[in-house]
Amino acid sequence: MELSTTIAPFVRASTNIFREMLDVSIHKGQVEAEGESFLSQGFTVMVGLTGGWEGWFFLDMSQETAIKMASLMVGEDYSSVEEEEVLLAGAEIANIICGNAITDINNIHSGLNIRLTPPSIFAGDNMSMFNVRLNACSVLLQSDIGNVKINVVMKEAK
Amino acid sequence: MDVNHINAFITGLIEVSGMLGLGNLTRTSLGARKQLKTQNEVNIIIGLVGDIKGNVVLSMQEKTAMNIASKMMGGLPVSEFDLMPKSALCELSNMVSGRSVSELEKMGVLTNITPPTLVHGHNLISLISQVETLVIEFSAEEGRLELNIATED
Numbered sequence: 601m602e603l604s605t606t607i608a609p610f611v612r613a614s615t616n617i618f619r620e621m622l623d624v625s626i627h628k629g630q631v632e633a634e635g636e637s638f639l640s641q642g643f644t645v646m647v648g649l650t651g652g653w654e655g656w657f658f659l660d661m662s663q664e665t666a667i668k669m670a671s672l673m674v675g676e677d678y679s680s681v682e683e684e685e686v687l688l689a690g691a692e693i694a695n696i697i698c699g700n701a702i703t704d705i706n707n708i709h710s711g712l713n714i715r716l717t718p719p720s721i722f723a724g725d726n727m728s729m730f731n732v733r734l735n736a737c738s739v740l741l742q743s744d745i746g747n748v749k750i751n752v753v754m755k756e757a758k
Numbered sequence: 759m760d761v762n763h764i765n766a767f768i769t770g771l772i773e774v775s776g777m778l779g780l781g782n783l784t785r786t787s788l789g790a791r792k793q794l795k796t797q798n799e800v801n802i803i804i805g806l807v808g809d810i811k812g813n814v815v816l817s818m819q820e821k822t823a824m825n826i827a828s829k830m831m832g833g834l835p836v837s838e839f840d841l842m843p844k845s846a847l848c849e850l851s852n853m854v855s856g857r858s859v860s861e862l863e864k865m866g867v868l869t870n871i872t873p874p875t876l877v878h879g880h881n882l883i884s885l886i887s888q889v890e891t892l893v894i895e896f897s898a899e900e901g902r903l904e905l906n907i908a909t910e911d
Contacts, residue, residue, distance in 0.1 A: 636841070640879070648805025648813070648872035656805075656875055682794060687885045717805030717872060718887040718910065720813050727879030730841075732848040734873060755873070 601653065603737035604631055606705070607752045610657060611739050613700035614750055617693065618743060622672045626741045626748075634736040638751060640727035641665075643681060645694035647719045649702070652712035655734060655754035657701075659694040663723060665746035666690050672745070681723045691719040697750075759892065759909055762865055763810060767907060768894060770858030771816075774850065778830055781899030791891035791906065794883045798904060799823075800839075801877045801884065802851040808869035810862070812887045812909030816851050820878075822901025823847055829900060839878065848874045 611629055618624045643666040645659045661669070663681045670678050670689035678686050695716075702714050731753045738751040768785065775783040798817040805813050818826075820839050827843030828836040830850065836843050851874045859869055877884075887908035896903040 637844075644877075646803065646875065648803075648807070650805065650807045650870035650872050654870075654872055656872060682883060684794065684885070687794070687883070688888065691885070691888060715807045715870070717807050717813055718811060718889075718908075720803060720815070720887060720908075721885045722801070722877050722879070722882060723884070724879040724882035727877060727882070730844045730848070730876040730878065731873065732845045732852075732876075753873075753875075 601754065601756055603735065603752065603754065606754060607631070607737045607739055607750070609701040609704040610697065610750050610752055613697045613704070614741060614748070617697050617700065621693070621696070622669065624672065624743050624745055626743050628742045630740045632738050632740065634738050634751070636732065636734065637728055637730045638736055638738065640729060641747070641749065642725070642727065643690065643723045644727065644729065645690045645719050645721050647694055647698040648717035649714050649754065650717070651714035652709070652757055653714055653754045654757045655752070656731065657694070657698045658729065658751035659690070659697065660749040660751060662746055665748065666723070668745040669693065687721045687723070691721050694719050759911060763862060763867065763909065764892065764907060766861035766865070767814060767858045767905060769861055770854045771896065771905060774853045774857055775898065778850065780826060780829055783896050783898040785894060786897050787895045789893055791893045794885060796882050796884055799878060799880060799882070800847065801882065802847055802874050803877060804851060804855045804874050805872035806869050806909065809867045810869050810909045810911060812889070812907070814855065815886055815906040816854065817904045817906060819901060822903065825900035826850065844876050844878070848876055
């Protein structure tokens with residue numbers, strides 16, 4: 601399994617969802633290989649994957665971007681990520697992106713049968729995510745509301 | 759949320775910690791999580807999919823995490839929270855979840871788990887799954903531990 605190809609469905613889903621749901625266009629994406637650990641920009645939604653492949657999908661952005669995203673989605677102004685709606689909006693977007701991408705992957709590779717966990721959200725200062733013995737592949741997407749990084753960590757299940 | 763499912767996780771944590779020689783791990787309290795903020799810098803999250811769907815987070819302060827890592831590595835002093843203690847703690851939560859899942863399987867509850875991810879940071883705010891989170895606190899010689907369980911049945 602090549603990580604840089606598995607991330608493609610996630611990039612596609614993110615671009616579509618951002619355009620359709622938020623009317624935000626993505627200008628540019630840059631693929632990066634990351635090691636076991638990566639730094640968050642301040643706000644991360646994570647969705648777990650189990651089945652033929654297992655791992656995590658992370659949607660990472662700055663807290664300002666998360667607030668802007670929630671405002672666009674809900675149509676109300678928010679001032680801080682401590683407001684639960686901001687966290688829930690982030691979770692919803694990640695859930696939809698991940699759902700779309702996994703549907704794609706499951707269609708291409710029949711028998712993988714990947715399933716998702718409910719999303720969890722973390723926000724804070726100097727956050728780092730560590731995945732033991734797994735390598736992450738990330739794509740930094742530049743959008744009108746700021747940089748959004750998607751990060752996929754996966755391995756084949758034993 | 760079924761109390762038997764919760765017990766499987768409590769048993770898992772207590773058994774694994776006993777096996778690793780953590781000192782006197784005892785349960786101190788159980789309740790619903792009331793706030794989004796957490797004082798714990800180290801959070802290890804594991805996802806569950808199957809008959810139970812949700813996330814389990816083992817969370818603690820950095821100091822406790824370093825004490826536990828040191829105990830797991832045979833008393834080797836840990837002064838910095840770098841890759842070594844991080845991977846020790848991921849291993850710990852892997853063992854706990856593995857143990858808990860086999861405990862659940864005995865009850866006929868089949869669940870798949872994701873690999874653990876360790877989230878380390880300051881002034882953290884977290885929302886686990888999107889359901890009410892149960893917090894079970896433990897205290898040990900190494901410090902305080904919190905097991906957050908958020909599952910949809």
